[in-house]
Amino acid sequence: MSPVLFWLFTLLMLGFATSVVVNRNPVASALSLVGAFLALAALFVGLDAYFIAVIQVLVYAGAVMVLFLFIIMLLDLKAEQRRRFNIVTLLGGSIVAAGFIAELTALLSKFQLGKRGFPTLPGAKPVDDVYQVGMTLFTTHNLPLQVTGVLILVATIGVIILSRRELK
Amino acid sequence: MSLTLNHYLFASGLLFSIGFAGVLLRRNILTIFMCLELMLNSANLSLVAFSRFNVGPEGLPNYNAQILVFFIITVAAAEVAVGLAIIVALFRARQTTHVEDISTLKF
Numbered sequence: 253m254s255p256v257l258f259w260l261f262t263l264l265m266l267g268f269a270t271s272v273v274v275n276r277n278p279v280a281s282a283l284s285l286v287g288a289f290l291a292l293a294a295l296f297v298g299l300d301a302y303f304i305a306v307i308q309v310l311v312y313a314g315a316v317m318v319l320f321l322f323i324i325m326l327l328d329l330k331a332e333q334r335r336r337f338n339i340v341t342l343l344g345g346s347i348v349a350a351g352f353i354a355e356l357t358a359l360l361s362k363f364q365l366g367k368r369g370f371p372t373l374p375g376a377k378p379v380d381d382v383y384q385v386g387m388t389l390f391t392t393h394n395l396p397l398q399v400t401g402v403l404i405l406v407a408t409i410g411v412i413i414l415s416r417r418e419l420k
Numbered sequence: 421m422s423l424t425l426n427h428y429l430f431a432s433g434l435l436f437s438i439g440f441a442g443v444l445l446r447r448n449i450l451t452i453f454m455c456l457e458l459m460l461n462s463a464n465l466s467l468v469a470f471s472r473f474n475v476g477p478e479g480l481p482n483y484n485a486q487i488l489v490f491f492i493i494t495v496a497a498a499e500v501a502v503g504l505a506i507i508v509a510l511f512r513a514r515q516t517t518h519v520e521d522i523s524t525l526k527f
Contacts, residue, residue: 255422255423258423258427262427262431265431265435266431266434266435266438269435269438269439269458270438272438272442272451272454272455272458273438273439273441273442273445273446273451273455278448278450278451281450281451281454282454285454285457285458288435288458288461289461292461292464292465295428295431295465295468296465296468299428299468299469299471299472299481300472300481301468301471301472301481301486301489303486304464304468304486304489304490304493307490307493308464308493311493311497312457312461312493312496315497316457316496316497316500319500319501319504320450320453320454320500320504323450323504323507323508324450326508327450327507327508327511327517329448329450329517338447341444341445342445344444345440345441345444345445346441348440348441348444349437349438349440349441349444352433352436352437352440353433353434353437356429356430356433356437357430360426360429360430360433363426363429365425366424366425366426366429367424367425367426368424368425369422369423369424370423370424370425370472370473371473371475373475373479373480373481374479379480379481384480384483385483385486385487385490388483388484388486388487389487389490392484392487393484393487396491400491400494400495403494403495403498404494404498407498407499407501407502408501410502410505411501411502411505414502414505414506414508414509415505415508415509
C-alpha cells in the first residue's frame, strides 16, 4: 500500500472514530461509525486481505449498522441534552486513554521486528484470497466454525426470547 | 519512508484508545455500544497487519490470523444482536438509554 493512501485512510478512520465519541446525536455517531468501518476496509485492501475487507463492508458497514440505525429509529432517540459533566469519569477516561497511548509508544519503540517493512508477495498480485481463507476455514479451523454456528443459533434464540417476554 | 508493521500497530492502538475513552466518557448506552465495536475493529486491524507481515514459505500471508478476524466479526455481529435486544428491553422497562438513570440491578 502506498504510504499516501495509508495516511489518508488512517486519518479518515481516526477522524470518524473521534466523531463517533464526540457527537451528541446518536444518528450522527452511527453514520460516523460507518465511515470509520469503510476506511478500515480500505486499510484491509491495502494489506491484501480482500475477503476480510468485503466482509467488513457487508457485515459491519451494512448489516450491523443498519441494525443500529433501526434501533435508534425504534427508540426515537433525540440528541442528548447537555448534562453536568462528571469530572471523575472525564479525568479517568482521559488518563486511562493517555496512559494506554504512552505505554503503546514505549512498547513499539522497543519492538525491533516491527520496524521492518512488509515483505513483498512473490506470486501473482491479486492473491487467491477467498480460496485460501476458505481452505483454512474448512480444513484447519472446521471445529471452531461449527461452534460459531451453534453460537449464532443460541444468540438468535436469545434475541427472540428477550424481545418477546414482558419485562416488568 | 516505507510503511512498517509499527505504523499499523500504532494506528490500531489509537483506534482502541479512542473507543476505550468513548466507553468511559459517554453516557448514552447506544454510543457506548458503538465504541465497543470500534475497539473490536482495532483488534482486527492489528491481526490483519500481522497476517500480512508473516509471509509463509509458500509466499502467502498467514491466513490463520484472517480466520480469527472472520470469527471476531461473526461473534461481534451476534453480540450486537443480543446487546441491542437487551437495550430495547431495557428501554421498554425504563424509557431511557442514559446509563446514569439505570443504576440498580433489579427491575
